Amino acid sequence: AVAVLAAVVGLGAGIYPALFLSGFRPIQLLRDKGMERAGHSRFRNVLVLVQFTISIALMAATGVALRQLSFMKRQALGFDKERVIVLPLRGGGQAGSPGAIKERLSRFDGIARVAVSSQVPGDTLFFNPYLPEGFAVGEMQYMGELDFDEDVIPTLGMELAAGRNFRGGAEGGGARDVIINEAAVRTFGWENDGAVGKEIRPIELKGPGEPFVVVGVVEDFHAESLHRPIEPLLISCSQDGYGALSVKVRPGQVGKVLDVLRAEWPGIDPGRPFEYAFLDEMFDRLYRSDERISRVFGVFAGLAIFIACLGLFGLASFTAERRTKEIGVRKVLGASTPEIVRLVTWDLLKWVAGAGLIAWPVAYLLTSSWLRNYAYRIEPGAWLFAGAAAAALAVAALTVSHQTWRAATDDPVHSLRYE
Numbered sequence: 001a002v003a004v005l006a007a008v009v010g011l012g013a014g015i016y017p018a019l020f021l022s023g024f025r026p027i028q029l030l031r032d033k034g035m036e037r038a039g040h041s042r043f044r045n046v047l048v049l050v051q052f053t054i055s056i057a058l059m060a061a062t063g064v065a066l067r068q069l070s071f072m073k074r075q076a077l078g079f080d081k082e083r084v085i086v087l088p089l090r091g092g093g094q095a096g097s098p099g100a101i102k103e104r105l106s107r108f109d110g111i112a113r114v115a116v117s118s119q120v121p122g123d124t125l126f127f128n129p130y131l132p133e134g135f136a137v138g139e140m141q142y143m144g145e146l147d148f149d150e151d152v153i154p155t156l157g158m159e160l161a162a163g164r165n166f167r168g169g170a171e172g173g174g175a176r177d178v179i180i181n182e183a184a185v186r187t188f189g190w191e192n193d194g195a196v197g198k199e200i201r202p203i204e205l206k207g208p209g210e211p212f213v214v215v216g217v218v219e220d221f222h223a224e225s226l227h228r229p230i231e232p233l234l235i236s237c238s239q240d241g242y243g244a245l246s247v248k249v250r251p252g253q254v255g256k257v258l259d260v261l262r263a264e265w266p267g268i269d270p271g272r273p274f275e276y277a278f279l280d281e282m283f284d285r286l287y288r289s290d291e292r293i294s295r296v297f298g299v300f301a302g303l304a305i306f307i308a309c310l311g312l313f314g315l316a317s318f319t320a321e322r323r324t325k326e327i328g329v330r331k332v333l334g335a336s337t338p339e340i341v342r343l344v345t346w347d348l349l350k351w352v353a354g355a356g357l358i359a360w361p362v363a364y365l366l367t368s369s370w371l372r373n374y375a376y377r378i379e380p381g382a383w384l385f386a387g388a389a390a391a392a393l394a395v396a397a398l399t400v401s402h403q404t405w406r407a408a409t410d411d412p413v414h415s416l417r418y419e
Contacts, residue, residue: 045351051308052355052392053362058301059388060363061370064380065294068371071378072287078221079121080157083254084279086120087245087261090272098149098242101268108260110253115155116242118147121223122283129203130234132188133211140203143184143234144223150237153179153218155248162192163216166237177237178212182220184232192217200234212236225286229375246279305392309399312348345400352396356389363388 089098098116105114125144132141150166152158161182178200185195199211212234220230249257258276265274363385371377 048308048312048348048351049355049358051304051311052352052396053359055301055304055308056356056359056385056388056392057363057366058297058304059391060359060385061367062294062297062301063384063388064363064367064371064378065290065297067378067380067384068374069287069290069294072226072290072374072376073284075222075226075376077121077283078158078219081121081280081283083249083251084156085247085249085254085257085261085276086279086282087247087265087274087276089116089242089245089269098245101245102149102151104268105247105261105264108257110250110257110260111247112250113151113155113248115151115246115248116149117152117244117246118145118242120244120246120279120282121156121221122225122279122286123223125223125231125233127231131201131203131208133199135188137208141187141232143180143200143232146223146233146235147238147242148179148235149242152246155246156221158221159219161217161219163196163214165216175238176210176212177215179216179218179235180214181218181230181233181235183230184234185217187232225283226376227286227374305395308392309395312352312396312399345397348400349393349396352393353389356392360385360389 102114102116105111125146127142127144129140130143131137131139135141148166153160153165160179163179166177166179180195180200182192185192188195190198195214195217198214200214201208201211203209218233218235222230223233224231247257247261261276262274265272364380367380371380
């Protein structure tokens, strides 16, 4: 939709004015006294104003989109996504328990840690209703569900704000132990330390089920992309339904570890193809659509400014020819070349400057509306819009400078003999 809108607006408002203005035959118009009317001049100026308003708005939108994308990629996620290889565990085919698989891989030097989980950050969360301690039956709260073993938190570099980590899940006697995040603590009106020991009951068909006991609070991390806010999470350690094997690699050992994993995989999940992905690349793929939007804005901003400059070039040629005699008279009366260039150029560039003033609030309103789609976003600064206007003004000045300079440096004798 964005691409179509940008194409229609950029091309529709750009091509026609550019062709209209650059299609003038200045000499013919100057010889035909009836062709030049004030209405025609105003219409051409308005076309320039519209073209550059659209161009500047698109340039500003491109800058905002690129800054938002950069912000999301640089934002602290609450976990370490670097040098983590993720392998899917499809279930049913593994040779041994998750613990046996982890023990098998941990003996290789290049592997720092191994963990298993239902999913990794970046995957879609599933939410279910729960009843935290102190809440009435009708006050159920929805929480995202994750299943981590005791090694996920240290493997991904997460930090505990209170309490402790898991102690081996069911094998450690804590089948009902859960860890919640700080977002859940805030939502429930608890304190981090006070949350430890609280009970949270799942809502089942027959009512509240057997309670979970909170043993720890993990610092907030982005389990999903930055399009969504951090939601309350309930992390269990049931060792059921694990779907991802996360391998933390030591620095400089990625290639070696991949060879090890490829060789060991038939003994881990027989009959399954060896598939892997890097956690940082998986998370970055969440922003592919944002990258496409940035590219679309950039392409159409470039196209719009190019078409606008074509129209401005035609208008500059027309203006220089129309004011040839005036320029000659000014030179005879002592006007310098820079003064004449400044006079003629300003008559054209003031419309571009006006376009910047119009585009500024328009672009701000549109980009602010677009940014509301992101839970974590930048605040579009004034310098982005001022920079877009300044860039358009500079390009426009370069566009008209050749024609105005040539007219200003022409021999006044030729100018006065014009016609």
